[in-house]
Amino acid sequence: MAARGGAVSNEVAVGRRLGLDTLDRLGGQRRGWIGPAVDPRALRVGIVHLGIGAFHRAHQAVFTELAAAATGQDDWGITGVTQRSASVRDQLMPQDGLYSVLERGVGAAPLRVVGTVRDVVFGGGDPAAVVDRIADPAVRLVTLTVTEKGYRRDGTGRLDRSDPEVAADLGGQPPRTVVGQLVRGLQHRLAHDAGPVTVLSCDNLVGNGDVLRGLVQDFVDALPSSEAGGLADWIASSVRFPSCMVDRIVPATTDEDRADVLAVLGLEDRGVVVAEPFSQWVIEDDFAADRPAWQRAGAVLTNDVAAWEAVKLRMLNASHSLLAYLGALSGYDTIAAALSDDRLAAAAEALMVEDVTPTLQVPDGLDLDDYRCQVLNRFANPALRHRTVQVAMDGSQKLPVRLLGTVRDRLSAGAVPRYAALAVAAWMVYVAQGRDVRGRDLPLDDPMADRLRTATAGAGGGPGRVVDSLLRIPEIFGADLAEHDGFRAALVEHVGRLMKG
Template sequence: MATPILPPLSAETPGILRRSVAPAPGIVHLGFGNFHRAHQAVYTEAAIASRGGDWGIIGVSSRSSAITDAMHAQDMLYTVVEISPEGSKFSTPRVHTDAFVAAQEPQRVVAVIGAETTRIVSLTVTENGYTYSPATGSLNVSDPDVQHDLANGAAPRTPIGQIVRGLQQRARTHGKPVTVLSCDNLADNGHHTQRLVREFASLLPAGEAAEALQWIDANVTFPSSMVDRIVPATTDRYRSLVAEQLGYADQIPVPAEPFTMWILEDDFIAGRPAWEAGGAIFTDDVAGYEQLKVRLLNGTHSLIAYLGALSGAATIPDAAGIDYIEAAARRVLRDEYLPSVTVPGAVDVDAYEEQLFLRWRNSALGHRTSQVGSDGSVKLRQRIPIPALEMLDAGAMPHYLALTVAAYLSCIAPLRGFDPGNHANAMQDPARGTLQDLAERSSSGRDLAAKVLGEHHLLGDELATRESFVRRTGELIDIIHRQGPLAAANAAAESTSLLPAQTRSIR
């Protein structure tokens, strides 16, 4: 049954979303996509409703104007469609004051970050948006856009460049402090963002760099956070649902699962909304929750997506409903990811696991395997190396982590003659071209794994030295190509976890 929780429609323009008063801006959000609109915006709506405050959000899209154009046409409103097998619930956050596209108005990005009214700059730009080198974790100074931003202060292209140039404007004008809040799936995302901002600032001309760094260190905080909510892409299905149930046209409704979580470090130098009114948790142990999310949830989610795509499953619920995929997902979660996680005391691991599988089985949501499997070259580097290395150092082979990598490479860079299917082919990945070139020059799965992991260092320098893991990944690629993903999962299940003593520490 549909449960609308909406402002009244305007009598002058029936069937169109309208509001009477917009909140005053206090937040600039970079990465104005579906996730932000179904997550941070919802918490901010609850915060303002509970305790007030000038916390309106200016949304900044990177390149596409699809959402910003629709937001302006709809008086900065949209519908969040909460989807579950029991029915749908609807809400309309009323927190956005403006929206624009950074690529079209780069100077304006600097201006709004530098504005005296801005107290928080938040980000959901994906891991790839931070323009850092996965191999080192440092700013990728060879990136053409980073080089452009270092040379051109007025019209930066990258989020890190935009932030630094905006902070410089604050320092030169009113000098008021501000918080930079990363909401992306990066390990220790607050400190990681701070490091990239400082690295960028340090590369400015000497006098300019010293001034910027001194001001940033004294006037900017970078709290860490962990966000969690499954938010699929907008489709005509959700547009039609809103029109049928609520009687108005919304071009950009956001579908989302009922579950939502936000864990934050409470380090906001210029104040913050009362996000706890929406259920946000403030704690000193963000890292523990982050490990749960990045490894148990995201890592397992990746395996489900890649095995599912290779098995012809269009959605995560379809994939999670396949017996062998569920079994593999439970094994990688319990046996290989969990031992590497320091679980927060408030978390019941058994209940957390069952909750994850309930979320993944939400057939009403229909999260696509191609969406979850995209950008694996960046995501897997955040998820796999630490638990894999810990197991290898203990003398055990992480077969299911190797299976995750093998399934990923089979989707993104299959060997000649192997078709991974439409869902795998629809996955987007910044390294697809490079990996496909390596696959073209590989004679087998073992050869491909050696090139990608051992020579290209896709998962980092340390794991590249572990010949046993590289070899096992290659073996599983060959099984996928010759016998299919089910056979590869069975091979992982049947294998012994102990490594021969002489191969326990290959460096």
């Protein structure tokens, strides 16, 4: 379908919801939006995506549709799996899988309707269907955006077999964890000779492909030999786990965003996602079968993702977290508002320049100074309204991959990373105080929330006690950081100042 033009009639606009029929009826009646780049009705499913939230729909799904359009391929439709609730299924399926991507900021493209999602399954309600989709011979790719906590790792980075859901999946329940779904799906592929498949993690984890491969192997190793027979060997020969790095800011959709889409499109879209104009995808070129021509849509295919990944995690994601915690404590509702505070902006830049840059191996062709400026300009985009408390979610999972690698590298070099310590301290105060300078409550949305509350509840009011109560949680900080006097002292200093407001 091509771009539309003209003026929409009230008869079309009022009370109508996005879908294949309503989209077709608009015909050439409206300007300001772009229709699906491929015909959704002609698409066959070749990808299963676990964790079909806003980020996937604004990022990988768009790359996939543009790649299919560039090559004329019609076998890269997506079946999305929503893990935690049926809300995305209920948003998209009455719309025939269609949704729009609304870009905000300078250089924003027109509203785009995306048609590459052809089915959505609620894994919590129908786990057997997830296994069946993964085992479909037409599927050659399984991709994931399940956030750091979705991998259910223990403090050593291995599969957490003490997790009740992991244990139940290993015991034979219809699988509800991501790793359980993958392994049971791979078992079915082997049993039905469904062919090789690539499993591509798109989450913010260092070496995400290697991490996922290891967790799958942990699950297989824990199975009884009667169930696992030949599975490990088949995975080694027929499944690939490439790493990748993804980047696009995708804030939560608001009622105002939905109203703007209605004004532009003339149809109600309950699945709209909002994004900045920028989008980046760097993928390790290691696939078990064919793949979409993502490079035709602007992705970078490479043999070495690690350097790109480190730059993004340590510069962009780390400074994002710093601004989220400092901004929330200071009473700022959005990242852009936090960055308008000169003190916070200086801290974010100093984190990247003084602490992060000495730890990086810069990829060929990347100007780190330009990248740093680009990061700050993207964060300053007021049109995104990316909420500080949204970025602050899951801190116990994010700190180790975003900040603590930098901390350890700088400590090993004999330097205490002052601004990385400030970001960690801001998280500690966010957890311990739970309110901003205006006295407003701050939500602690974290898989370890109960553990964090228990630790800080017994810490008393002093900064040293707050630091020690959290620094001694080995699942977050390991055993080494609590023993480093210089790092602890920096944390205590920062926490004391932040607690005074």
